[in-house]
Amino acid sequence: MEKTLQSGDFKEKSFVLRGERDVDTQTLEINVGPQHPSTHGAFRMNILLDGETVVRLKPVMGYLHRNHEQIAENMSYAATMPYTDRLDYFSSMSNNFGYAMCVEKLASIEVPERAEYIRVIMAELTRLVNHVSLIGFLLNDLGAFFTPVVYAFREREKILDIFEEVSGSRMMCNYLRFGGVKTDIGANTLEGIKKIVRAFPAFLEEFETLLTKNEILCMRCQNIGILRPELAVNASITGPMLRASGVNYDLRKVDKYSVYDRFSFKIPLGSRGDVYDRYFVRILEMHESVKILEQALKDIPQGDIINRKMAPFVKAPRNFKPAVGEAYARVEAPKGELGYYIVSDGTAQPWRYHVRAPSLINLTILEDMCLGQKLADAIVILGSVDIVLGEVDH
Amino acid sequence: MLFGMGILRGLGVTLKNFFASYYKKPEEGGLFTVEYPEKRLPVKERFRNFPFLVYDTTPENMRCVACDICAKECPPKCIYIVRDNDEAGRPLKKPAIFDIDFTVCMNCGICEEVCPFDAIYMDHEFEIADANRLDALLYNLPDLLKPNDYFQKIRPNDAAQVDARRLEAEEKKKAAVAAVKTQAAAKDIKPE
Numbered sequence: 001m002e003k004t005l006q007s008g009d010f011k012e013k014s015f016v017l018r019g020e021r022d023v024d025t026q027t028l029e030i031n032v033g034p035q036h037p038s039t040h041g042a043f044r045m046n047i048l049l050d051g052e053t054v055v056r057l058k059p060v061m062g063y064l065h066r067n068h069e070q071i072a073e074n075m076s077y078a079a080t081m082p083y084t085d086r087l088d089y090f091s092s093m094s095n096n097f098g099y100a101m102c103v104e105k106l107a108s109i110e111v112p113e114r115a116e117y118i119r120v121i122m123a124e125l126t127r128l129v130n131h132v133s134l135i136g137f138l139l140n141d142l143g144a145f146f147t148p149v150v151y152a153f154r155e156r157e158k159i160l161d162i163f164e165e166v167s168g169s170r171m172m173c174n175y176l177r178f179g180g181v182k183t184d185i186g187a188n189t190l191e192g193i194k195k196i197v198r199a200f201p202a203f204l205e206e207f208e209t210l211l212t213k214n215e216i217l218c219m220r221c222q223n224i225g226i227l228r229p230e231l232a233v234n235a236s237i238t239g240p241m242l243r244a245s246g247v248n249y250d251l252r253k254v255d256k257y258s259v260y261d262r263f264s265f266k267i268p269l270g271s272r273g274d275v276y277d278r279y280f281v282r283i284l285e286m287h288e289s290v291k292i293l294e295q296a297l298k299d300i301p302q303g304d305i306i307n308r309k310m311a312p313f314v315k316a317p318r319n320f321k322p323a324v325g326e327a328y329a330r331v332e333a334p335k336g337e338l339g340y341y342i343v344s345d346g347t348a349q350p351w352r353y354h355v356r357a358p359s360l361i362n363l364t365i366l367e368d369m370c371l372g373q374k375l376a377d378a379i380v381i382l383g384s385v386d387i388v389l390g391e392v393d394h
Numbered sequence: 395m396l397f398g399m400g401i402l403r404g405l406g407v408t409l410k411n412f413f414a415s416y417y418k419k420p421e422e423g424g425l426f427t428v429e430y431p432e433k434r435l436p437v438k439e440r441f442r443n444f445p446f447l448v449y450d451t452t453p454e455n456m457r458c459v460a461c462d463i464c465a466k467e468c469p470p471k472c473i474y475i476v477r478d479n480d481e482a483g484r485p486l487k488k489p490a491i492f493d494i495d496f497t498v499c500m501n502c503g504i505c506e507e508v509c510p511f512d513a514i515y516m517d518h519e520f521e522i523a524d525a526n527r528l529d530a531l532l533y534n535l536p537d538l539l540k541p542n543d544y545f546q547k548i549r550p551n552d553a554a555q556v557d558a559r560r561l562e563a564e565e566k567k568k569a570a571v572a573a574v575k576t577q578a579a580a581k582d583i584k585p586e
Contacts, residue, residue, distance in 0.1 A: 154426075157426075161438075164438050164440070165438050167440065168438075168441055168442040168503060168516070172502070209404065209407050210407045213399070214400045314507055315507065
């Protein structure tokens with residue numbers, strides 16, 4: 001039988017805040033979730049508490065498991081595209097992007113320039129949607145119920161309208177095709193995107209006035225959930241989480257995939273790696289995304305939106321049979337490195353398909369960040385990791 | 395900065411937005427929420443919800459030939475098709491059963507992309523909720539069939555393109571038939 005943990009067991013450990021105790025307390029094991037509003041979905045944290053301090057935390061996932069990889073191995077390459085929308089349902093365009101890039105690498109397909117620009121525009125709009133709503137949810141977790149989230153959703157709504165106009169669906173876009181995109185962006189839509197991009201910095205400024213220097217937010221977030229850069233690198237954390245710890249690693253700069261090498265933008269970095277840095281890195285990233293969007297919208301060329309050789313396969317996906325081989329492609333999704341790995345055996349279905357989901361890997365570090373923190377802070381730390389359970393449990 | 399100023403400035407933002415919601419226009423930062431059942435936003439042309447089948451003139455003239463391509467390509471496999479037979483048991487070019495289970499359908503629009511006969515398209519109808527969870531959302535052939543006029547009404551640009559393409563194909567076919575006839579006629583004449 002497992003020995004019941006007593007509070008005295010942790011006396012020597014550094015994470016017990018008060019070294020000496022005059023009362024002997026018992027630890028308390030609680031489950032946050034699976035049905036809990038702060039867990040962002042069906043996710044459970046099994047927490048052992050000493051008073052209010054977290055002494056052990058076990059993330060329990062899998063409530064939303066949908067067999068994504070096996071499903072993809074049993075149908076044509078094109079039919080997986082709508083399923084990738086449902087991984088991280090906040091940023092379906094980025095998910096499409098990664099999958100399309102992987103298949104294009106596998107079959108060596110060229111993408112026309114206009115299509116690349118449309119992809120970048122859509123991916124950056126997705127980043128705006130994701131970061132702005134994440135910050136709203138983070139503030140919800142902090143207890144600032146619904147004011148920031150409603151401000152964020154107001155902006156998100158405008159971008160989702162663009163997605164609907166372009167692809168036909170607000171969240172489950174299914175917009176990219178191998179070798180290009182599904183439909184062209186009209187002049188009106190481009191004008192609409194330009195309008196959103198022009199207005200976005202003003203919104204960010206307002207959002208920052210509301211939040212960045214708010215004393216309650218600072219007190220709740222600063223020096224909470226510190227992630228050291230060495231640990232972050234060793235645990236293969238990616239995305240804003242890693243950059244908030246001060247590690248300069250962004251696939252848009254490292255891989256220079258698609259047409260990202262043509263735009264000038266900076267990679268914002270944090271210094272302490274606490275929750276506040278993670279919040280602020282995302283704000284700064286949105287400023288950089290706006291810069292990329294401005295440049296992309298200015299330079300977008302005319303031309304084909306899909307590789308001519310690939311256009312027939314949209315009509316007949318079963319005829320698309322890449323040669324035997326394997327490919328791994330990755331994109332900088334809003335949550336981190338989103339990678340797809342496909343092994344082809346020359347048939348119309350992939351032989352092996354694997355997703356490297358950033359949410360899942362970023363979540364593995366949760367216990368290390370939460371130990372020694374208060375229970376209420378554990379909720380905030382989970383919020384700052386930015387998980388979407390569709391992706392965690394793919 | 396004085397302690398508490400951050401909060402006060404934040405409250406200033408909410409106060410500004412509170413007043414702005416009364417006098418500003420929606421596009422300038424005022425309220426743009428639409429009170430849904432009473433008021434509605436126009437549906438975007440590319441909006442896709444669930445598929446429907448197009449027919450020309452009468453429902454018997456449906457474009458679907460029961461080729462089963464959409465059923466094969468459908469990612470969640472929500473389409474079920476059985477081909478119709480005539481009295482002698484020979485297969486006809488139309489479906490006897492065409493079911494789509496809307497509880498399974500995930501609105502991806504792949505059926506519309508792969509259909510070679512321009513027969514299946516994504517609808518704009520979204521108010522189809524029903525209290526019956528067993529078969530209310532299992533749509534059969536009569537529920538799915540809608541006239542081409544309806545398609546033209548909901549998606550004018552796409553429908554115009556499709557109609558132009560179909561007309562062109564028809565004319566090509568006619569021209570080809572005519573060419574074959576004239577050739578045959580010429581052959582008939584020559585030996586004499």
